[in-house]
Amino acid sequence: MRHIPLVRRRKLGEELRRLRREAGLTSGETARLLGWHQSKVSRIETGVSGVKAGDLTVLFDALGLGDPHLRSLLSSLAERTGGGPGWWEAYGGAIPTGYRDFISLESQASTAHTLETSVVPGLLQTPGYARAVTRAALDGLPASTVDALVEVRLARQAVLRSATPLRLHAVLDEAVLRRQVGGPEVMREQLRRLAELARLPHVCLQVLPFTVGGYVGLAGPFVIFTFPNIADLDLVVLDHLTNSLFLERKEDLEAYRAAFTTMRGHALSTADSLDLIAGIGAGIGTVP
Structure with a gap:
């Protein structure tokens, strides 16, 4: 997965946690709906892990998020704008x-x-x-x-x-x-x-x-x-x-x-x- 800044992952996680609570779901219930381990939901919500585009789509659906504008904004937090890895990733550990x-x-x-x-x-x-x-x-x-x-x-x-x-x-x-x-x-x-x-x-x-x-x-x-x-x-x-x-x-x-x-x-x-x-x-x- 591409390197996504921690600040972006945390912001996305905060928004997803807010949406989950508004939907009246616990993290465990969300995980069961999606067939995931609860730890996966927790890692996404705390920004420890990033989230793939496909997983984000099904998560939006599970949380009942229908607003296309908000879905687009949150998706932009999960990936680099412009697509493809950043040029700086070629420098690796340097x-x-x-x-x-x-x-x-x-x-x-x-x-x-x-x-x-x-x-x-x-x-x-x-x-x-x-x-x-x-x-x-x-x-x-x-x-x-x-x-x-x-x-x-x-x-x-x-x-x-x-x-x-x-x-x-x-x-x-x-x-x-x-x-x-x-x-x-x-x-x-x-x-x-x-x-x-x-x-x-x-x-x-x-x-x-x-x-x-x-x-x-x-x-x-x-x-x-x-x-x-x-x-x-x-x-x-x-x-x-x-x-x-x-x-x-x-x-x-x-x-x-x-x-x-x-x-x-x-x-x-x-x-x-x-x-x-x-x-x-x-x-x-x-x-x-």
Whole structure:
């Protein structure tokens, strides 16, 4: 079965459990109706296991779900949009499960709002910058693993070039621009790339200057993903050294959305941000 992010399986399971209860059935009764073991129903409802399309259809019928729109939405949670395995699955064990979940969600999201406090967002990185960041952040990895991770990071950027591209709004701490990851030449190239991508109609880039002082996002970077059709699937991702934390609660989403709105208000405009990027790039390598 295809790898489906745990957050999607849990959401599907929650909806199926709700429908079962509304139908007045226990998990055991549902299992007997379908000729399944009760453990299979429990694994699906808790998100431990995925569910095949055929099983999902008979489960809908057993629960009396006739609404074609809701059946379609729930079916979309059980499989990757677009059919076929995700390109990232070809990398197998080279990327951890949490990262695969992140990539899968990113590939299906309609918008992403991200705060970065130390490095350029992966979707905006140049090959040289991506390699320098990977080597620095994951010191000691074999060269082949570094190569694979850089390939994955660059392949992710296809979401900005698709027919219906991801709408990206990135707020960057000024430190992101001034930290010379990979050396002066790598950083100059990276700043030029930022300026180019910021001019795309579906990319908005703002910089939080040092003059802002302390701000709500200093606790760390995050990404808010919004998805088409199913608003309840929206979530926040916090990136850690070895894994990612996915926040799905409504209270968490509201808190991070409010924080992002506040930071947008404190950040420079897009035009002023581009001027700052150009100025920092021009000054790299010069004698102060």
